[in-house]
Amino acid sequence: MTNSFNEFARAKMFMVIGSNMTEAHSVAATYVKNAVAKGARLIVVDPRRHALADHADLHVPLRVGSDIAFLNSVVQVLIEEKLYDQGFVASCTVGFEDLKEKVQAYPPETAAAICGLDADLIREVARRISAVKPMMLCYTLGITEHTCGRNNVLAVANLQMLLGNMGVACGGVNPLRGQNNVQGACDMGALPNVFPGYQPVINPEAREKFATAWGVDRLPDQNGLMIPQMMEGLVDKSVRAFYIFGENLANTEPDIRKVEHELASAEFLVCQDIFPNETTRFAHVVLPAAAWSENEGTFTNSERRVSRVRTASPAPGLARPNWWIFREIARRLGHEWASDSAQAIWDNEIAVLAPQFGGIQYGRLDGDGLQWPCPDEAHPGTCFLHKDGDFTCGLGVFTPVDWTPPAEQPCEDYPLVLSTGRRLAHYHTRTQTGRCDGMNDILGEETVDMSPHDAAGLAIAQGETVRVRSRRGAVCAKARVTDRVPRGMVWMAFHFREANANWLTNPVFDPVTMTAEYKACAVRVEKV
Amino acid sequence: MSEKQETLIMNGQSLAFRTGQTLLEVAEAHGIPIPTLCHLKGTSPTGACRVCVVEVEGARTLLPACSTPAAAHMVVQTESRRVVAARRTILELLLASGNHNCAVPSEENGDWTEFQLRVQAADQTDDLCPAWGDCKLQELAYAYQARSDRYPRTAKAGLPPELANPMIVRDFSRCILCGRCVQACNEVQVNRAISYGYRGADSKIVAAGDRPLADSDCVFCGECIQACPVGALVEKKARYTWRPWKDHKIRTTCPYCGVGCQQWLHVQDGRIVKVSGVEDAEPNRGRLCVKGRFGYDFIYSEERLKTPLIREGDDFREASWEEALDLVATRFKAVMDTHGPDAIAGVSCARSINEDSYQMQKLFRAAIGTNNIDHCART
Ligand code: SF4
Ligand code: SF4
Ligand code: SF4
Ligand code: FES
Numbered sequence: 001m002t003n004s005f006n007e008f009a010r011a012k013m014f015m016v017i018g019s020n021m022t023e024a025h026s027v028a029a030t031y032v033k034n035a036v037a038k039g040a041r042l043i044v045v046d047p048r049r050h051a052l053a054d055h056a057d058l059h060v061p062l063r064v065g066s067d068i069a070f071l072n073s074v075v076q077v078l079i080e081e082k083l084y085d086q087g088f089v090a091s092c093t094v095g096f097e098d099l100k101e102k103v104q105a106y107p108p109e110t111a112a113a114i115c116g117l118d119a120d121l122i123r124e125v126a127r128r129i130s131a132v133k134p135m136m137l138c139y140t141l142g143i144t145e146h147t148c149g150r151n152n153v154l155a156v157a158n159l160q161m162l163l164g165n166m167g168v169a170c171g172g173v174n175p176l177r178g179q180n181n182v183q184g185a186c187d188m189g190a191l192p193n194v195f196p197g198y199q200p201v202i203n204p205e206a207r208e209k210f211a212t213a214w215g216v217d218r219l220p221d222q223n224g225l226m227i228p229q230m231m232e233g234l235v236d237k238s239v240r241a242f243y244i245f246g247e248n249l250a251n252t253e254p255d256i257r258k259v260e261h262e263l264a265s266a267e268f269l270v271c272q273d274i275f276p277n278e279t280t281r282f283a284h285v286v287l288p289a290a291a292w293s294e295n296e297g298t299f300t301n302s303e304r305r306v307s308r309v310r311t312a313s314p315a316p317g318l319a320r321p322n323w324w325i326f327r328e329i330a331r332r333l334g335h336e337w338a339s340d341s342a343q344a345i346w347d348n349e350i351a352v353l354a355p356q357f358g359g360i361q362y363g364r365l366d367g368d369g370l371q372w373p374c375p376d377e378a379h380p381g382t383c384f385l386h387k388d389g390d391f392t393c394g395l396g397v398f399t400p401v402d403w404t405p406p407a408e409q410p411c412e413d414y415p416l417v418l419s420t421g422r423r424l425a426h427y428h429t430r431t432q433t434g435r436c437d438g439m440n441d442i443l444g445e446e447t448v449d450m451s452p453h454d455a456a457g458l459a460i461a462q463g464e465t466v467r468v469r470s471r472r473g474a475v476c477a478k479a480r481v482t483d484r485v486p487r488g489m490v491w492m493a494f495h496f497r498e499a500n501a502n503w504l505t506n507p508v509f510d511p512v513t514m515t516a517e518y519k520a521c522a523v524r525v526e527k528v
Numbered sequence: 529m530s531e532k533q534e535t536l537i538m539n540g541q542s543l544a545f546r547t548g549q550t551l552l553e554v555a556e557a558h559g560i561p562i563p564t565l566c567h568l569k570g571t572s573p574t575g576a577c578r579v580c581v582v583e584v585e586g587a588r589t590l591l592p593a594c595s596t597p598a599a600a601h602m603v604v605q606t607e608s609r610r611v612v613a614a615r616r617t618i619l620e621l622l623l624a625s626g627n628h629n630c631a632v633p634s635e636e637n638g639d640w641t642e643f644q645l646r647v648q649a650a651d652q653t654d655d656l657c658p659a660w661g662d663c664k665l666q667e668l669a670y671a672y673q674a675r676s677d678r679y680p681r682t683a684k685a686g687l688p689p690e691l692a693n694p695m696i697v698r699d700f701s702r703c704i705l706c707g708r709c710v711q712a713c714n715e716v717q718v719n720r721a722i723s724y725g726y727r728g729a730d731s732k733i734v735a736a737g738d739r740p741l742a743d744s745d746c747v748f749c750g751e752c753i754q755a756c757p758v759g760a761l762v763e764k765k766a767r768y769t770w771r772p773w774k775d776h777k778i779r780t781t782c783p784y785c786g787v788g789c790q791q792w793l794h795v796q797d798g799r800i801v802k803v804s805g806v807e808d809a810e811p812n813r814g815r816l817c818v819k820g821r822f823g824y825d826f827i828y829s830e831e832r833l834k835t836p837l838i839r840e841g842d843d844f845r846e847a848s849w850e851e852a853l854d855l856v857a858t859r860f861k862a863v864m865d866t867h868g869p870d871a872i873a874g875v876s877c878a879r880s881i882n883e884d885s886y887q888m889q890k891l892f893r894a895a896i897g898t899n900n901i902d903h904c905a906r907t
Binding site for chain 2: 004005006022024025026027028030033034037055176177178179180181182183184185186187188189190191192193195196201210211214215216219220222223224225226227230233238239240241242243244245246247249252267268270273274275276283284285286287288289291292293294295297298299300301302303305306307308309310311312313314316317318319320321322323325326327328329330332333334335337342345346349350367368369424425426427431432433434435436437438439441442
C-alpha cells in the first residue's frame with residue numbers, strides 16, 4: 001500500500017474495488033466503516049454486493065473481469081469533463097496524451113455494454129470521485145487474479161494519478177495483501193527476479209554486492225522461474241527437485257487435477273510445513289517446522305510495517321525454526337552461515353543489504369514497529385509513499401491499457417461464471433483455522449453461492465446439494481441462494497478440500513505476473 | 529476546530545486543556561484518575577453508569593466527567609465526599625443487580641452463603657467468576673468499599689447464560705448494562721449485531737430481536753468481550769482457564785491476513801489460553817477479527833508434524849534431522865551436478881517470518897545457485 005491503515009479512519013472518500021474487505025481484511029474494513037459513520041463517501045465496485053456495500057453510497061455491480069473497461073471509461077469522463085487534477089498531471093506525470101487517446105475508445109456507452117452497467121452510473125462515479133479530494137483507492141485480489149491482472153493494476157494507478165491522489169495522506173493506491181507476510185516475502189527477495197529490497201538479479205552491481213556479502217564467487221544472473229512455470233517444469237523434467245515451504249499448492253493452485261499430476265511428477269520433492277496436508281502426500285522428505293508463536297521474528301504488513309513476532313511456547317517434538325533448517329542444508333552444501341538467530345539475520349544481513357530497511361533493527365521494533373522505507377537509524381519510518389509527487393522513477397508514468405475479457409467465457413454448456421474468494425472464519429486451505437476450536441462450528445462446509453434468479457431457473461432450493469461443473473472437474477456442495485451474488489455468477493471459496501473451488505478454476509495466468517485467473521471461469525450448476 | 533488552550537482548576541491544581549476536551553480527557557491528560565465503567569474510548573459517551581461523576585462548583589448536581597465538556601475556569605473536585613458517596617451508591621446498586629459473587633465486602637447477614645450457592649448453581653461450577661481479578665466493578669467495589677448487600681438483589685440474577693455459540697459466553701446475570709459492548713459492536717467494529725432491548729427493569733443487551741448471537745449478524749470478532757468491564761462476556765475457550773494472576777502477556781503479530789494486527793498472547797503454564805488486541809497499538813488499536821482472536825489453538829493440535837519423515841514406498845517413516853537433511857543435500861547435489869542448479873526450484877511461504885524467506889532465497893541463490901525461488905505472492 002502506498003498509504004497506511006491509520007489514514008483510513010480519517011479519509012473523506014473511498015473507492016474499494018475487487019475487495020471483500022469485511023471478510024478478508026476485517027479490521028481494515030472497520031476503519032472504512034468508522035470513516036463512513038463520520039460522513040466519508042464510499043463507492044464499492046464489485047460484482048457481488050458484499051457486506052461493505054451495505055455501507056456504501058454507491059455500489060457498482062460490474063461484470064466479472066470488466067474492470068479495465070470501467071476504469072478507462074471513468075478516466076474518459078474525467079478528461080472529457082475536465083474533472084481531473086490538471087496541476088498534478090502537468091507537474092508530476094508523463095504520458096497523459098497517450099492515456100487520453102487510449103480512453104477515447106471507452107465512452108460510457110461502450111463501457112456500459114461491456115460492464116453490464118448503466119452509462120450514467122459510470123459518469124456518476126467519475127463526478128463523485130472527483131468532487132472529494134483526496135480519494136483513497138483500495139483493492140485486493142479482485143483486481144489481480146485475472147489474466148489481465150497487471151493491466152488492472154495499471155488502470156487503477158492511472159486513475160489515481162489523474163486525480164492527483166498520489167503522495168498525499170488519505171489517498172493513494174492501496175492493495176490489501178492477502179497473507180500476513182506476502183509483503184515481507186516480496187521484500188525479502190523470495191521472487192525469481194530480485195534480491196532482498198527489490199534489487200534486480202540481472203543488475204551486475206547488485207549481484208556483486210550480494211556475492212560479497214554471502215561469500216560466493218558468483219550469483220546466477222538470469223531471472224528464475226515463477227510457480228506455474230516450476231510446476232510445468234516438474235512434468236517436462238526441466239525441474240528435477242522441488243522444495244515447497246509452507247504452501248499447500250495441491251489445494252491453492254487452479255485446476256487441482258493438473259496440479260496433483262505435476263506434484264506427482266516431481267523426482268524429488270521436499271515439503272517443509274507444520275501439518276501434513278494434501279501437498280505433503282507427494283513429498284519424498286517432510287521437514288517439521290516451528291509455527292508462528294514458536295518463533296522469534298518479524299512480519300511485514302500491507303502498509304510496509306515491520307512488526308515483531310514472539311515466542312509463546314516451544315515447538316512440538318523435533319520441529320525446528322525454518323531459518324535453522326535452511327542454514328543446515330546450506331552447511332551441507334558447503335556454506336557456513338554466521339547468523340544463528342532471526343535477530344542476527346535481520347540486524348546483520350537484511351538491514352545491511354537492503355537500503356529500505358537500513359534503519360530497522362530489532363532494538364527499534366518493540367511497540368508498533370517501523371514502516372519502510374526507513375533508511376537510517378534516525379529515520380522514523382514512512383507512512384505514505386511518493387510524498388509531493390516524488391515517484392521512484394522520477395515522474396509518475398501513465399500506462400494506457402486495453403480491456404481484455406477473461407480467458408474462459410460462459411457458453412451454452414457452461415453458462416455461469418465462477419468467481420472465487422475467501423470467507424471470514426477460515427483461512428486458505430484451513431490447515432490452521434480448521435484446527436482451532438469453534439471455527440468449524442462457525443463455518444463447517446463450503447457452499448455454492450448463487451443468485452435467486454439463477455437458482456429459480458434451475459429449480460434449486462436453498463440448502464439443496466448441487467453439483468458445479470467446469471471443463472476441469474466437478475464438486476458438490478449445498479446451494480446458498482443469496483441476492484448478494486448477481487445473476488450469471490456462482491461464487492465459492494477454497495477452504496475445504498472436497499468442495500474446493502480449485503477443482504474447477506482455470507489454470508491460465510497473467511502473462512507478466514503469472515497470477516492465475518481465480519476470479520473467472522465458466523461453469524454449470526446441476527441438480528444431483 | 530479551535531485548538532485554543534484554556535485552564536481550569538481540578539483538585540486545586542490549575543490544568544491546561546484544549547476546547548472540546550471532556551473533563552475525563554483533561555484528567556487523564558494530567559494523570560488524575562477518574563473511574564469509569566461505561567465510557568469506551570473513541571466512541572460517543574452514553575452516560576449510562578455515572579460512576580465517573582465529579583463535583584463542579586456552581587453545578588446543582590454531580591456531573592459525569594466522560595460527557596461534560598471542560599470549560600475555562602471550572603473548579604472541579606474528582607474525589608470529594610459527595611463524589612465518593614455517590615459512586616459507592618452506584619456501585620452498590622450495580623452489585624445488587626446481578627450475580628456478582630466475588631468476595632466484595634458484605635455484612636454477615638446470612639444471605640451471603642445462600643447467594644453463593646445460588647450463583648454456583650446458575651454457573652454450574654464452584655469456580656470463581658471468570659472475570660475474577662480482571663473486573664472493573666470488582667476493582668471499584670474494593671476501592672470505594674462498596675457493600676454487595678446494601679440493596680435487595682434484583683431478579684436479573686436468574687437469567688441463564690447463553691452458551692449456544694462456539695466463541696462467546698453471554699452471562700446476562702452479570703451484565704451491568706453499561707453498554708460498552710453495544711458501542712464496541714456498533715461504533716468501533718460497526719457490525720451492528722447487538723443493541724439495547726426492552727425497557728426499565730427488563731433492560732437487556734439483545735442481538736437482533738433477542739436471539740442467540742449465532743442467529744444474528746454477529747461475526748464473532750469478540751470486540752464486545754474486550755470491551756466488557758465485568759464477567760458478562762467471556763471467551764468460551766478461556767472461561768475458567770484464563771486467570772489474570774497466572775497470565776503472562778506476550779505481544780505479537782497476527783498470523784493471518786495482511787493487516788498485521790497486534791495481539792496479546794495470554795500464556796499460562798506455557799500455553800496460549802486466550803488472545804486479545806493491543807489497545808492503542810498500530811495498526812489495529814485493540815481490534816481483532818474472529819481469526820485473530822480465536823484462531824490460535826492450531827499450534828497445539830496433535831496432528832502437528834513433530835519429526836522429519838522420509839518416504840518409503842507409499843508411506844513415510846520417521847527419521848532424524850541428520851538423516852533427513854543429509855538426504856536433501858545429497859539429492860540436491862546430485863541434481864546440481866547432473867542437470868545444473870536451475871533444475872532445482874523452491875517456493876517460499878508468505879505466512880512465515882521475513883527471516884525465513886530471506887534465508888530460503890539465500891539458500892537458493894548462494895548455496896544452490898539458481899533464481900528459481902518464488903512464493904504465493906499472487907494468491
Ligand atoms: S462478537 Fe463482534 S459482531 Fe458479535 S456482538 Fe460482539 S462486537 Fe458485535
Ligand atoms: S455485556 Fe458487558 S459490556 Fe455489555 S452491557 Fe453488559 S456489562 Fe456492559
Ligand atoms: S486479526 Fe483479522 S484483520 Fe487482523 S491481521 Fe488477523 S486476520 Fe487480519
Ligand atoms: S463512565 Fe461516565 S457515565 Fe459511565
